[in-house]
Amino acid sequence: FSRLRSRSLSQLSRQITPRTKNGHAPPPIESRKSSQSVNPYYVRLSQDMMKMAIDLATKCNIESEPVWAVWGISLLKIGRYNDAKEKFKYCLSSGATSATSPGGGTDKKLVPHLSDRITGASGASNRRLLNQIIELLESGPPVEAKDLREMYTELASSSYSNKSSRGNTGLGGSGNNNSTNSIPVSRTTTSSGFGRFGKGAASSSASRNETSFGASLGRSVTLSTAHNHHHSNNNNPQTAGNVIGGAGSLTGNSVSFDSVRFMQCVYYLKKYGSPRMLITFWSRHDYFEDALNLLITTKMDKTVFVEEIFQQALLRNKMAALQRAVLNVDSTFRKTSDCLYELCKELNNRRAYKVLLSWLLLMNDYVRAGLACLKLFQEESSSPGNVTAEEMERRCSHLEQAKEYFVSGLNQIQQKRDTVMDMKDDGDNKDKNGPVQGSVLSESEVGRYMKMVTLQLEISRFFFSQLTKVKNLLNVFPSILTHSLFGNQKQIGEIAVDVLLMCNFDLGFRIVMEMRLPIGGIYSTVMSEMAKEGKKADKKMSELLKYVKGIINDKEWDAAVLAGIRVFAIEQEDYKMAEKYIGKLVYDSTKIESFLMCRKFRQAYMIAVKNNNIAAVEKIRDEAKKIDPKTGKMVAEPSVVLCEKFLAQFASQCFSGTPPAGMETKNPSSDIL
Numbered sequence: 001f002s003r004l005r006s007r008s009l010s011q012l013s014r015q016i017t018p019r020t021k022n023g024h025a026p027p028p029i030e031s032r033k034s035s036q037s038v039n040p041y042y043v044r045l046s047q048d049m050m051k052m053a054i055d056l057a058t059k060c061n062i063e064s065e066p067v068w069a070v071w072g073i074s075l076l077k078i079g080r081y082n083d084a085k086e087k088f089k090y091c092l093s094s095g096a097t098s099a100t101s102p103g104g105g106t107d108k109k110l111v112p113h114l115s116d117r118i119t120g121a122s123g124a125s126n127r128r129l130l131n132q133i134i135e136l137l138e139s140g141p142p143v144e145a146k147d148l149r150e151m152y153t154e155l156a157s158s159s160y161s162n163k164s165s166r167g168n169t170g171l172g173g174s175g176n177n178n179s180t181n182s183i184p185v186s187r188t189t190t191s192s193g194f195g196r197f198g199k200g201a202a203s204s205s206a207s208r209n210e211t212s213f214g215a216s217l218g219r220s221v222t223l224s225t226a227h228n229h230h231h232s233n234n235n236n237p238q239t240a241g242n243v244i245g246g247a248g249s250l251t252g253n254s255v256s257f258d259s260v261r262f263m264q265c266v267y268y269l270k271k272y273g274s275p276r277m278l279i280t281f282w283s284r285h286d287y288f289e290d291a292l293n294l295l296i297t298t299k300m301d302k303t304v305f306v307e308e309i310f311q312q313a314l315l316r317n318k319m320a321a322l323q324r325a326v327l328n329v330d331s332t333f334r335k336t337s338d339c340l341y342e343l344c345k346e347l348n349n350r351r352a353y354k355v356l357l358s359w360l361l362l363m364n365d366y367v368r369a370g371l372a373c374l375k376l377f378q379e380e381s382s383s384p385g386n387v388t389a390e391e392m393e394r395r396c397s398h399l400e401q402a403k404e405y406f407v408s409g410l411n412q413i414q415q416k417r418d419t420v421m422d423m424k425d426d427g428d429n430k431d432k433n434g435p436v437q438g439s440v441l442s443e444s445e446v447g448r449y450m451k452m453v454t455l456q457l458e459i460s461r462f463f464f465s466q467l468t469k470v471k472n473l474l475n476v477f478p479s480i481l482t483h484s485l486f487g488n489q490k491q492i493g494e495i496a497v498d499v500l501l502m503c504n505f506d507l508g509f510r511i512v513m514e515m516r517l518p519i520g521g522i523y524s525t526v527m528s529e530m531a532k533e534g535k536k537a538d539k540k541m542s543e544l545l546k547y548v549k550g551i552i553n554d555k556e557w558d559a560a561v562l563a564g565i566r567v568f569a570i571e572q573e574d575y576k577m578a579e580k581y582i583g584k585l586v587y588d589s590t591k592i593e594s595f596l597m598c599r600k601f602r603q604a605y606m607i608a609v610k611n612n613n614i615a616a617v618e619k620i621r622d623e624a625k626k627i628d629p630k631t632g633k634m635v636a637e638p639s640v641v642l643c644e645k646f647l648a649q650f651a652s653q654c655f656s657g658t659p660p661a662g663m664e665t666k667n668p669s670s671d672i673l
Contacts, residue, residue, distance in 0.1 A: 088272075296329070340363055373405060402453050509551070558590040599635065605646075624643065
């Protein structure tokens, strides 16, 4: 007794299995041929085996749920669905898998995928048993012995005719049985489209021509398609639905799913499963409207739509069908807006901008659609290297579409505002220019984006025209095709500098003004980069200064000119070119600094004395005192003496009480200069 109790249920079932009349034990339930499933004696024998196993488990104080599970599975395999329901009542509990998370959705840890299988049943395997039931029902109806005989006859005749035409022996002849023309029944089950799904399963599968996604979910069910079902229908018009009771046919992934088995799955999922499992099942079989209705009525978390419904549509290329279902269920998007915007957020995070754009257009959200077009433009512009005319035109098409969507979105915002204002009875118009509820951008922000798109279009086409004119331009300006006005401030500044260096002063100035860049810093950078080219940049620098004269203020002007002088004097030591631009400066302080760069200490000293600028005189003295590494002497010893004399005289006058302003009676440098 103890030895029997310690053995597993599968071993116990094999021990109590009676012998057949030829002395051999029948094969296990899982490996029986379909021809045996219709044998009443075999069915009756299996029932007796299960009853004996349950009685033995009860007497031995062993759990009987595994026996009920195996019995129910065996009944499902032979198409006795009502009897299977009665058996599963003893091993499945209602709502066992409907564990909900705090957010309203189902906990994914408690709802495994359908790929999870069981080898034995226990009290903790309700979910796995349910998944096994659904897998079995989805795999197809049992094949009758009559269908197998007809299939074998057809295959034998076709194989015989093929061999006869080639001069080979037939299936029953004495030729080589390993020839490629000798086709086993098991192989043709998949290629011919009949298999264990029945003949009626083939035509609807071929008409839909869908891609199976069973492998991605870890399912081991072999899905087949058929293209020659019309040959067998002439002999036997019986369909898969007729085989199991005359039910109609429903199309699933890539096989026909008859309505009887489909409703059996719905029954088990509703009674023993969770809403999320039912949503996943409906989505897997293209019943998106039912899945959406259940999602709305149960008020599940919005992430379920993304993780289950959308994921199933994405895996099986059913995006258009899902979008039609959304429109049919909720054409105003009031019930599904949270789910759809959660989907858009996920698509944006995954950088799936094309799919994101299609959903935004479905929702008539033109402002966000315009932003998605800008994302597409940035994504295509991120790849370095040269581009063809077609590629550049495709990039520009994204900008043109974005501009159109922004115009439509601006009209939507204005219509919403007018509707809100008309609904007000007090005539209060204080919020006339404020943001509209539900809009991601205000009217002013949309208008600013429209200006940026227009400006970016002009920039892109200008850069491409320069690429066609100048060879190896990308070696000098490597970022002209990768940066855009929709990037960070540093990238926008680099675009403005590149445009100005290409001598398009008008476009460069518009970029600076529209993007509110620091004008002094931009033009200083441009003058510095131009000066690095040496004397040949003199013409471009003069033209640039001529263009901005009167546009920028004196402080910004001096900063730009001083940047060029610094390159000429310090980096290139071309003092002649540097002195040429000193005369263009406005302020004496920048002139003094420029003369010091050119080592013109006396000119700097005269300007400092003229303005009684003691700090400037001290700075000139300090610069003149520096030791020249080539000679080992002071750079300008006479200028040092001159500055010290002036500072001493200035100090004595201050000590005597004479103000510095009275020094114009005598210039202390007149004797020396």
